[in-house]
Amino acid sequence: xxxxxxxxxxxxDSGLNGAVLLFQSVLEGLARDHGASVSMIFxxxxxxxxxxxxxxxxxxxxxxxxxxxxxxxxxxRALGGVGRATAHDGYDVIFAxxxxxxxxxxxxxxxxxxxxxxxxxESKYMFRHMGDFEQVCRMLRRxxxxxxxxxxxxxxxxxxxxPRAAIVVVSGxxxxxxxxxxxxxxxxxxxxAIAMGAPIVGGVGTMSWYKGTDxxxxxxxxxxxxxxxxxxxxxxxxxxxxxxxxxxxxxxIKLAGLEDVLMxxxxxxxxxxxxxxxAIFLLPSREDSWPLVMLEAAxxxxxxxxxxxxxxxxxxxxxxxGRAVPYLDVEAMAQTATRYLLDPALRAEDSRxxxxxxxxxxxxxxxxxxxxxxxxxxxxxxxx
Numbered sequence: 001x002x003x004x005x006x007x008x009x010x011x012x013d014s015g016l017n018g019a020v021l022l023f024q025s026v027l028e029g030l031a032r033d034h035g036a037s038v039s040m041i042f043x044x045x046x047x048x049x050x051x052x053x054x055x056x057x058x059x060x061x062x063x064x065x066x067x068x069x070x071x072x073x074x075x076x077r078a079l080g081g082v083g084r085a086t087a088h089d090g091y092d093v094i095f096a097x098x099x100x101x102x103x104x105x106x107x108x109x110x111x112x113x114x115x116x117x118x119x120x121x122e123s124k125y126m127f128r129h130m131g132d133f134e135q136v137c138r139m140l141r142r143x144x145x146x147x148x149x150x151x152x153x154x155x156x157x158x159x160x161x162x163p164r165a166a167i168v169v170v171s172g173x174x175x176x177x178x179x180x181x182x183x184x185x186x187x188x189x190x191x192x193a194i195a196m197g198a199p200i201v202g203g204v205g206t207m208s209w210y211k212g213t214d215x216x217x218x219x220x221x222x223x224x225x226x227x228x229x230x231x232x233x234x235x236x237x238x239x240x241x242x243x244x245x246x247x248x249x250x251x252x253i254k255l256a257g258l259e260d261v262l263m264x265x266x267x268x269x270x271x272x273x274x275x276x277x278x279a280i281f282l283l284p285s286r287e288d289s290w291p292l293v294m295l296e297a298a299x300x301x302x303x304x305x306x307x308x309x310x311x312x313x314x315x316x317x318x319x320x321x322g323r324a325v326p327y328l329d330v331e332a333m334a335q336t337a338t339r340y341l342l343d344p345a346l347r348a349e350d351s352r353x354x355x356x357x358x359x360x361x362x363x364x365x366x367x368x369x370x371x372x373x374x375x376x377x378x379x380x381x382x383x384x
Contacts, residue, residue, distance in 0.1 A: 014046020018292035021175035026207030212284030298358030321354030
């Protein structure tokens with residue numbers, strides 16, 4: 001479908017967060033199943049890089065204290081002189097991931113003169129507060145095609161940007177985690193909690209305000225009061241947004257008397273075994289456009305409890321597989337999660353629905369939709 005199409009993919013991050021893993025899985029599918037060739041730009045070194053290098057050429061943007069001119073010149077050389085009058089002899093399309101990548105894109109777009117496609121993950125709050133809002137709007141209005149990860153993102157784009165390009169909703173899928181010779185072990189504290197057979201209430205994501213890690217702690221404290229005889233364990237995996245976040249959380253954990261039952265083990269390279277061990281998945285995000293960690297949990301039969309009005313999770317759970325409670329209602333979240341623990345029949349029913357929902361959206365199907373839209377774009381706009 002895309003045989004010979006040369007894609008320059010712009011990553012906004014080099015970590016292992018959901019948006020990065022999703023985009024990398026899309027790029028791999030476009031190459032493997034649809035014939036595209038892919039080169040990638042990353043802002044810096046990071047744990048996703050070994051996987052990316054197995055797909056195609058990778059170029060890094062060093063932090064720009066030396067000035068953007070030198071960075072730009074280095075990219076110009078690395079990409080074989082893209083930016084001359086023969087720009088299309090280099091790449092046919094720029095495919096940017098997240099509005100956070102648009103700072104990079106703006107500096108390249110004028111030189112490359114290739115069609116711009118953007119995969120947008122941000123909902124309203126993050127959209128307005130991630131970098132230069134005017135720059136984001138300016139670049140999205142130049143885009144030739146926009147993919148939105150959920151209906152909430154599409155509405156944000158229509159309300160805030162009003163782009164000329166078509167907005168196509170292609171929801172995320174549980175990111176592919178290719179088999180590896182490296183066996184990742186869970187942290188010892190997590191292994192111990194699993195071994196003792198305690199009901200585990202889990203959360204996953206960057207430890208931050210917008211992911212609601214502080215609310216996870218508050219829900220944990222209330223659940224212990226609601227189910228004092230349950231040997232509960234609460235585990236949040238993911239790195240902190242900055243060191244101050246961990247200190248703040250540990251302060252609350254200590255004062256709430258949760259030190260023996262609530263763990264923040266940091267990042268886990270492959271959380272599959274962690275998800276399998278969960279009784280309940282808490283999603284206390286203040287905003288999360290389409291939480292991929294929820295899809296991973298659901299695919300393994302773990303019900304989710306989230307907040308209404310916080311993004312795509314409420315839409316996903318409309319058919320069951322979990323519950324959405326009023327926004328920031330910690331009491332309702334604790335009550336709902338505790339009910340799952342004390343009502344095995346309810347948990348089993350929503351576990352069944354969650355698994356069906358989580359496995360209902362396949363990577364191959366979503367990548368095919370993206371490939372079809374890219375193919376249609378080039379039918380309307382020849383690349384040569």
